[in-house]
Amino acid sequence: MSNFKDVRIMDNFYQSSSFFPMPLTLIGTLNEDGTGTSYGAYSLIFPYYIAGKECYAMLLECRNSSNTAKGILRHGKCTINFMPYSTKNFEEHVNMGFPGDTPEEKMKTLKRFTPVDGKSKEEDPNGNYPKILDEALQVFECTWIKELDNAQDDKVEEEYNGPYHNFNGITSKFGAHFILKIDHILLKDKYYDALINGVTKKNFCPLPTNWGYRDSKNFWCSDYKKASSVGIPNREVDITSVRYAAERLQTDVKFTDDALKMLVKVPRPFLKLVLQGCVKWADENNCKLITEHEMQIINDKRAQEKKKK
Numbered sequence: 001m002s003n004f005k006d007v008r009i010m011d012n013f014y015q016s017s018s019f020f021p022m023p024l025t026l027i028g029t030l031n032e033d034g035t036g037t038s039y040g041a042y043s044l045i046f047p048y049y050i051a052g053k054e055c056y057a058m059l060l061e062c063r064n065s066s067n068t069a070k071g072i073l074r075h076g077k078c079t080i081n082f083m084p085y086s087t088k089n090f091e092e093h094v095n096m097g098f099p100g101d102t103p104e105e106k107m108k109t110l111k112r113f114t115p116v117d118g119k120s121k122e123e124d125p126n127g128n129y130p131k132i133l134d135e136a137l138q139v140f141e142c143t144w145i146k147e148l149d150n151a152q153d154d155k156v157e158e159e160y161n162g163p164y165h166n167f168n169g170i171t172s173k174f175g176a177h178f179i180l181k182i183d184h185i186l187l188k189d190k191y192y193d194a195l196i197n198g199v200t201k202k203n204f205c206p207l208p209t210n211w212g213y214r215d216s217k218n219f220w221c222s223d224y225k226k227a228s229s230v231g232i233p234n235r236e237v238d239i240t241s242v243r244y245a246a247e248r249l250q251t252d253v254k255f256t257d258d259a260l261k262m263l264v265k266v267p268r269p270f271l272k273l274v275l276q277g278c279v280k281w282a283d284e285n286n287c288k289l290i291t292e293h294e295m296q297i298i299n300d301k302r303a304q305e306k307k308k309k
């Protein structure tokens, strides 16, 4: 502890009491009458539901009087645009981060980026969706899950005097949180190829990091340098512990040691789930003994399903 100083925790602690790495995005929402898309700079935007739920979702934290909060409350849709870094592009984010400009003023201020229709509009040509930015490296198209935390009746108001929600909708006098279902993730070709065919140092998506920190004069952001990687630890569990887990399953399906050996690299927390998947396959295929051969079939099937996704 002698190597640290204890910092006072204040409002906006992520930028006033610490250095916090965050994404840098421009979030697009429809203006009041739905005739155009207005963009605001946002960094407090993080993955929220990542697995095991009925959808995938992001969490946005924003000022409840912002154009973005109003756009989401009114129309329920937004686009999260991850732009490439350059000093000029960062300046554009800072321009889009100036509180008080109306959506109409912001639409005129946006100089470097081009709003275009996204996948939501392509799928539903008669629907009204905020546009995505053509220069983005990656875009998430999202829909607010307003029913969470009973926020469905929240609407745009001059002032919010409570009661406030805990985690979705209007959450304090000046704050709002929005849990946003991800409808589409759109990636530029090069980075789509990287995901599908393998990431290297050359094709890693070069997104900048907003450091949150700002003093009375400057916003701080760092350019993307280059990706480096370290290998995933090759920690094989002992076959006895895989056998132990297999024997504890509520089933009459048995595994041979050769089959269990094929599971020694599965990380501990997922082992039961993987074994249960094998038993499910065995039940569906009237199989009572899983050998190396059946395990191979199950693995191939899993690989096919992954490819389809």
Ligand SMILES: Cc1cc2nc3c(=O)[nH]c(=O)nc-3n(C[C@H](O)[C@H](O)[C@H](O)COP(=O)(O)O)c2cc1C
Binding pocket: 024, 038, 039, 040, 041, 042, 043, 044, 045, 061, 062, 063, 065, 066, 067, 068, 069, 093, 094, 095, 096, 097, 098, 099, 100, 101, 106, 210, 219
């Ligand atoms: C780089 C950057 C990141 C920002 N991140 C956030 C954020 O995550 N949440 C927030 O409420 N305001 C954030 N701001 C401030 C908003 O951009 C500012 O309130 C702006 O007026 C929002 O635009 P809008 O009213 O069009 O939504 C950020 C500003 C900048 C420049």
